[in-house]
Amino acid sequence: MTARLNTAGLPPSNGQPTTPAIMTLDRDGKLIKEVGFDRFGFDSRVELSLLRSLYLRPHYVKRDGDGSGSDNDETEHHAKFVQGFAAYQSKSIYHPATHSISYTTLSRFPPVKLLPPSARKRILVTGGGGFVGSHLVDRLMLLGHEVTVLDNFFTGSKTNVAHWVGHPNFELCRHDVVEPFMIECDQIYHLACPASPPHYQFNAVKTIKTSFMGTLNMLGLAKRTKARFLITSTSEVYGDPEVHPQNEEYWGNVNPIGPRACYDEGKRVAETLTYGFHRQDGVDVRVARIFNTFGPRMNPYDGRVVSNFIIQALKGEDMTVYGDGAQTRSFQYIHDLVDGLIALMNADETRPVNIGSPDEFTILDFARAVRDIVERVKREDGVEVGRKCEIIHGPMPTDDPQKRRPDTTRAREKLGWEPRWTVAMGVEEMVRYYMAKMAEGSL
Numbered sequence: 001m002t003a004r005l006n007t008a009g010l011p012p013s014n015g016q017p018t019t020p021a022i023m024t025l026d027r028d029g030k031l032i033k034e035v036g037f038d039r040f041g042f043d044s045r046v047e048l049s050l051l052r053s054l055y056l057r058p059h060y061v062k063r064d065g066d067g068s069g070s071d072n073d074e075t076e077h078h079a080k081f082v083q084g085f086a087a088y089q090s091k092s093i094y095h096p097a098t099h100s101i102s103y104t105t106l107s108r109f110p111p112v113k114l115l116p117p118s119a120r121k122r123i124l125v126t127g128g129g130g131f132v133g134s135h136l137v138d139r140l141m142l143l144g145h146e147v148t149v150l151d152n153f154f155t156g157s158k159t160n161v162a163h164w165v166g167h168p169n170f171e172l173c174r175h176d177v178v179e180p181f182m183i184e185c186d187q188i189y190h191l192a193c194p195a196s197p198p199h200y201q202f203n204a205v206k207t208i209k210t211s212f213m214g215t216l217n218m219l220g221l222a223k224r225t226k227a228r229f230l231i232t233s234t235s236e237v238y239g240d241p242e243v244h245p246q247n248e249e250y251w252g253n254v255n256p257i258g259p260r261a262c263y264d265e266g267k268r269v270a271e272t273l274t275y276g277f278h279r280q281d282g283v284d285v286r287v288a289r290i291f292n293t294f295g296p297r298m299n300p301y302d303g304r305v306v307s308n309f310i311i312q313a314l315k316g317e318d319m320t321v322y323g324d325g326a327q328t329r330s331f332q333y334i335h336d337l338v339d340g341l342i343a344l345m346n347a348d349e350t351r352p353v354n355i356g357s358p359d360e361f362t363i364l365d366f367a368r369a370v371r372d373i374v375e376r377v378k379r380e381d382g383v384e385v386g387r388k389c390e391i392i393h394g395p396m397p398t399d400d401p402q403k404r405r406p407d408t409t410r411a412r413e414k415l416g417w418e419p420r421w422t423v424a425m426g427v428e429e430m431v432r433y434y435m436a437k438m439a440e441g442s443l
């Protein structure tokens with residue numbers, strides 16, 4: 001679905017690594033130049049190439065040699081590096097000989113929109129150092145809002161938002177949401193919660209505490225400040241569903257005592273709490289039920305299927321499918337999710353809204369598709385393809401749902417939202433992202 005371009009409106013790279021020039025087509029075959037839309041009084045449009053410049057290139061500039069270069073070399077290196085969009089990136093240099101990194105303070109940031117005070121919102125993003133949170137933060141920052149990130153960095157990382165640290169519109173607080181937090185704000189996106197099974201099962205009691213007490217604290221804050229509150233719930237509230245596809249009226253089929261219950265029941269009780277504050281205290285709430293999402297900055301080793309497959313295929317390892325691979329999933333790309341979250345936050349819909357892709361694949365078909373895309377991208381980029389990965393089968397995890405696909409009628413009708421990215425386009429971008437990480441030596 002995508003092809004390489006010689007030019008994509010990107011500035012010259014001056015020989016330094018820069019954002020790959022790739023052309024991405026939407027489901028209707030139209031070129032995607034920007035994401036977001038101007039709806040419900042909130043303009044969320046941002047140029048895709050600008051967003052890409054924040055994630056689709058190496059963090060560190062690898063310098064060949066023995067690491068004993070003079071300061072002058074380093075300054076020259078920086079001078080070259082700060083051209084074009086690369087100027088908006090961390091200017092850290094990796095010294096392979098000593099396996100060390102020289103950090104310099106960022107003095108330039110990506111251009112953010114200049115908004116009048118009446119349009120500029122003070123936005124709190126809990127879990128903003130995580131995969132979804134950091135993409136949401138990028139978007140909100142580029143749009144010109146004041147963003148505060150609250151994160152305990154359990155699964156997230158400061159690196160994910162490092163390109164904003166020091167910006168006058170940005171604040172980063174290391175804080176655990178199970179403790180109260182006070183701040184003045186207009187909107188709260190409450191994402192803080194580990195999302196991958198190994199992470200949320202690592203400390204099940206902490207996960208349910210985060211879901212319950214964290215949400216209680218953030219709803220209390222929303223009540224005090226009269227901020228609008230959006231929680232990122234999950235398709236896991238439907239458990240192993242008996243209806244297909246799942247719409248928001250379905251109550252779910254969750255095992256309350258299984259290994260996944262800390263997350264599934266945690267999110268269910270978080271929703272209950274959210275509607276408690278809404279009914280009792282008039283808190284203005286939004287509930288997004290997110291289905292499987294993937295994209296750059298996903299932890300490649302946290303056991304989620306998309307990153308698992310891509311990394312295995314990139315490294316030429318066998319690809320592990322759990323069970324016979326007949327179970328189905330639908331995967332949405334991160335930019336579609338961010339579009340959906342922003343649309344929901346700014347729309348009038350207080351009922352839960354599914355946000356996910358309706359394209360359903362068996363896991364086995366998906367593994368094959370990922371393998372093909374990885375091979376194609378490697379060939380296009382002149383990287384040796386290596387051996388063809390075999391697909392092998394592993395034991396099915398406990399309570400793994402057999403079928404998953406959202407009914408997104410409500411999102412379409414109430415938010416005017418529909419996914420634009422195909423899975424193939426998203427996977428291709430992910431492949432390029434992980435290849436860039438491998439090139440810089442951090443993967």
Ligand SMILES: NC(=O)c1ccc[n+]([C@@H]2O[C@H](COP(=O)([O-])OP(=O)(O)OC[C@H]3O[C@@H](n4cnc5c(N)ncnc54)[C@H](O)[C@@H]3O)[C@@H](O)[C@H]2O)c1
Pocket residue numbers: 126127128129130131132133150151152153154155156157175176177178190191192193194195196210214232233234235289290291292293294
């Ligand atoms: N990615 C998906 O496919 C998906 C699907 C459904 C729902 N969600 C929801 O979206 C949100 C973000 O998920 P993600 O994929 O970005 O996961 P992630 O693990 O990358 O991000 C979660 C963030 O929350 C932080 N965090 C965890 N516990 C915290 C605590 N007690 N206090 C403060 N910060 C804490 C983590 O450090 C991390 O930065 C979660 O609420 C998740 O349940 C994600």
